[in-house]
Amino acid sequence: MPAFIPDILAAIAMVGVAYNLAGAALAGRWRDTPAKRPAATPSITMLKPLYGPEPELAVKLSGFLDQDYDGPIAMVCGVSRADDPALAAVPATARTVIDPARHGSNAKVSNLINMMREVDGEIVILSDSDMSVPRDYAARIAAALEEPGVGAVTLLYSGRGETNGWSRMAAAGISWGFLPSVMVGLATGLAKPCMGSTIAMRRETLDAIGGFERFRDLLADDNAIGMAVRELGLQVVVPAPIVTHSCTETSLAALAAHELRWNATVRMLDPAGYAGSIVTYPLVWGLIAWIAGACWWVPFVALLARLALAERIDVITGRRTAPLWWLPARDLLSFGLYVGAFFTRRVDWRGAQLHMARDGRMTAEPETRYP
Missing domain, CATH: 3.90.550.10 (Spore Coat Polysaccharide Biosynthesis Protein SpsA; Chain A)
Structure with missing residues (x-):
């Protein structure tokens, strides 16, 4: 592996850290x-x-x-x-x-x-x-x-x-x-x-x-x-x-189907913006950089930034969304679904299979019936 690869990965992670800290600071604008x-x-x-x-x-x-x-x-x-x-x-x-x-x-x-x-x-x-x-x-x-x-x-x-x-x-x-x-x-x-x-x-x-x-x-x-x-x-x-x-x-499958639909919709509406949002996963990039040979502190700093943002959001909304120790797993899952949306052309919406066209229009298969 070229020596500069871990540095590039670490730089991507640090951009994500800056993004998360900016999000924590800006969240105060919507304090009730x-x-x-x-x-x-x-x-x-x-x-x-x-x-x-x-x-x-x-x-x-x-x-x-x-x-x-x-x-x-x-x-x-x-x-x-x-x-x-x-x-x-x-x-x-x-x-x-x-x-x-x-x-x-x-x-x-x-x-x-x-x-x-x-x-x-x-x-x-x-x-x-x-x-x-x-x-x-x-x-x-x-x-x-x-x-x-x-x-x-x-x-x-x-x-x-x-x-x-x-x-x-x-x-x-x-x-x-x-x-x-x-x-x-x-x-x-x-x-x-x-x-x-x-x-x-x-x-x-x-x-x-x-x-x-x-x-x-x-x-x-x-x-x-x-x-x-x-x-x-x-x-x-x-x-x-x-x-x-x-x-x-109520299941991983239901969660993945919902978020794939949402991610695929965003990708369809704004392909460049969706691709650019890859830097919003600093913990994932920090871990990849560490595995590639970067310093241990890269994923550690990324984790601290993500925890700070999650805590800030929960304070502003007035409730604990989920245990904070779930955050690494949640970020890995989010990254996987983010990547998966690049290969999605059909999504499920409340029992109907929707086929997505490039102009944002869709065709739908028949809806399922209630059990």
Whole structure:
């Protein structure tokens, strides 16, 4: 092996160390502060496309209605089948749309298209069914949308395991990996996120971008919605708070399938950025450098940087995502799935096999039925 190889590997690891320390420092920007109250309280419709059973779904849905907000809030929940188990969790005050009509390959967007006939709010807030939010959620969004030039609001999210150790391992991937990467990307201007955790906009903005019909064949519909809003010359802003994504994976296979889909989507949307994110795994590179002949302190420093970032994120989100001693295993798993996404052309999404095209569109095989 050439003598310079360990030095190159160690340098990559040190770049990753700097990235992790920057993430730990920047995370403070999203430390929760008292909510700014909106000057007006326009009516809000919460959109909840549902599919299948989820732990604590009724509690999560109710949280979106139990808001410290003076204006009217309505919720529309949508499913494609009358026997969907998610219907049992729908709040009594919510409107329910049961419609099997399919519009395009994206089942969630198809559901949203069907649900729009029940929407009458001045503000429309779309969020994934596995999200939990604080009581000032609606007020913060309404206040953010009042700012000049703001077309949409999206929110960062951390992970919380809901089932067993694998769900906590999945949560660690979100909180200790994904979340700080978006924070650094926002601070440097390299990231322009719009995430399914929350997409909020005025009804006229949604109409101006062509409604949900425009995104019916796109895998990354949330990202595409953000791009469409920016095409209007409007901003997509990311204020506090950090909301919570409930992880329900119960096996390594489920975790890998979910994260491969997510990684493959990011790679498809931003190939150069995804390739560049290889430096965000300093512990892995430190270990490789050490095996190749670099000094022992390279992986040690990388481990300290990763632990500092994980601890910082957990302090800001107010909970221990997973035991810190899991972090090395989590990083090795993340790196393996990162590499695997370069070879993925088909992903699983809630029982449907999605075939990914280079333009971001997809075709879908039939969905599986509930057991």
